[in-house]
Amino acid sequence: MxxxxxxxxxxxxxxxxxxxxxxxxxxxxxxxxxxxxxxxxxxxxxxxxxxxxxxxxxSPMYTLLPELLSRIFFIYAFDNDSLYDVRWTKLMFVCRRWRDVALHTPELWSFVQLNDPRQGPSYTP
Structure with missing residues (x-):
């Protein structure tokens, strides 16, 4: 705030x-x-x-610590396998506080997808 x-x-x-x-x-x-x-x-x-x-x-959401809120964001993004395609970024449109917390959560921005998600997982022996 x-x-x-x-x-x-x-x-x-x-x-x-x-x-x-x-x-x-x-x-x-x-x-x-x-x-x-x-x-x-x-x-x-x-x-x-x-x-x-x-x-x-x-609001009860305002009383959550930023660390806890960022962990919830990470779990949401990781559990839905949407970390690599950034669908989780819709959370940043809820309110200014959620946007600030998401922007300051490095774990959400440090994921690198090396495989082409359209081709599915690849296997190399």
């Missing part, structure tokens, strides 16, 4: 134009209405991002 992003969400301030218009009271309150609508929309988007962040933190 990006702690800097969370801090920026928590420290978000209203748009400076709203505050300056309220202090100067130029043009009456009618000119403030569009700014308030924009601020409501921005705040709604911010609230949605905070909810998503909170849900990610409360």
């Amino acid at each position: 990006d702690i800097g992003f969370l801090k920026s969400l928590l420290c978000d301030q209203p748009h400076p134009d709203i505050l300056s218009r309220l202090e100067t009271d130029v043009g009456g309150y009618e000119c403030i209405l569009p700014l308030l609508d924009d601020e409501i929309q921005r705040s709604s988007a911010r609230l949605q991002r905070l909810r998503e962040y909170r849900n990610a933190l409360s």
